[in-house]
Amino acid sequence: MTHFRKTFGLKAITFTAVLSMTAGLACAGDTNVSASQILDALKPKPITRGLSAGPQADPTAQAKEAAFLNTVRNRPTRSLSLGERDQIAELAATKPKIDLEIQFDYNSAEIARTSVASVQALGKALSDSSLKGSTFVVAGHTDAIGSEEYNQGLSERRADTIKKYLVQNYGLDGNDLVTVGYGKTRLKDAANGADPINRRVQVVNMDTKTASK
Structure with a gap:
């Protein structure tokens, strides 16, 4: 495994800042992003009524989505199958999401001291009453x-670290934080696989209320 050890030391992990199907709040690379900026990016986009409004949400599709998310709540990250990981990614594609710059210790899932403030800002945002009841995906x-196996495990451990920090320090319900690891299978810049932009943990507001729990 030594041959595959990461060489990135305290390098950046990003969370892509894009609102569903619209231009979002660009926070990548900004280590001073505030809780209010994170909150604004993760809030569901209001549905505009009138002739220009897009198609309304399909209740049946919403019910199926909620049912699926309930099957992956509070599951060990490593227990998710490839099919389940793909389904989470498909559902997350059109949801509000944000990128923060998070650093981890060398070849580790430990949050670097320089990035604690960013994770604290995330915790404050997710604790806001306006997001109460939403389910969030934390994707590494x-x-x-390096190898697929090594990267898969590392991405899962980093997602787990963020979830653990949020639960322990902000009292968030672990059932509302679905963790998933994608390793190197979903590169943000596939043409430049070693680029730091690919090393990220993405947080997505699935906008599915948890009343059914």
């Missing part, structure tokens, strides 16, 4: 350096 990604 790596760059293309």
